[in-house]
């Protein structure tokens with residue numbers, strides 16, 4: 001079990017000052033994506049393709065600036081509109097995998113780069129038209145802004161991110177070990193557990209969302225809300241904001257439209273079940289995994 005915050009990268013140089021500067025496209029590394037997936041080169045050791053042949057780059061204008069890696073500009077490029085036979089001509093021996101399924105082939109920095117690429121391509125693809133007047137939009141700032149082409153409207157559009165909270169609910173009885181309430185998903189081997197989450201609504205603070213969502217999902221009243229960590233979740237455009245919150249009763253009632261089963265666990269119980277391979281703590285790339293494992297570590 002690792003304890004890593006996937007998809008964020010504090011060191012990455014987004015070089016926003018270069019978004020207004022014209023670049024010589026022959027000196028760019030283009031990370032290719034096709035319908036939301038990435039290219040994996042087959043061979044003795046599989047690897048994710050981080051370069052695109054210029055013959056393919058010249059067939060589309062859907063490429064967007066990510067930042068600087070090793071003194072070179074890195075962009076992402078969407079090859080979705082190019083015929084598969086054409087792609088196969090220049091990229092033989094590749095398969096397509098989602099970023100989450102590529103994780104065993106790449107390091108954390110590369111995972112963060114692919115997630116960023118996926119999010120930026122998705123935003124450009126889904127904002128081809130102005131949501132104010134319906135006219136088409138054009139890319140500006142190398143893919144970080146789009147502008148409405150209707151001269152009587154002309155508003156700029158910026159990438160929007162949807163905030164969602166994800167919450168570890170904690171209970172501690174007098175002279176007892178603390179417990180956390182987990183969302184249980186049945187699997188062949190036993191269960192995968194995760195935390196409870198939900199989107200922030202218009203007019204809510206994040207704390208309001210935590211209180212409302214925990215009431216809706218498991219009918220628990222929470223207080224003492226503490227921020228833990230965040231995660232960009234580009235599937236497709238969210239920001240997961242992780243919290244812990246306390247409750248003073250072990251009673252709960254699941255909303256069975258959204259939740260199948262919930263259960264209280266101590267840190268020792270989680271460790272024991274994981275070791276016995278009866279429980280998996282979320283997928284390793286999720287903030288749910290990160291927060292649960294932090295809590296287990298702090299309470300063991």
Ligand SMILES: [Zn+2]
Pocket residue numbers: 130131132133134135148149150153154155
């Ligand atoms: Zn418009």
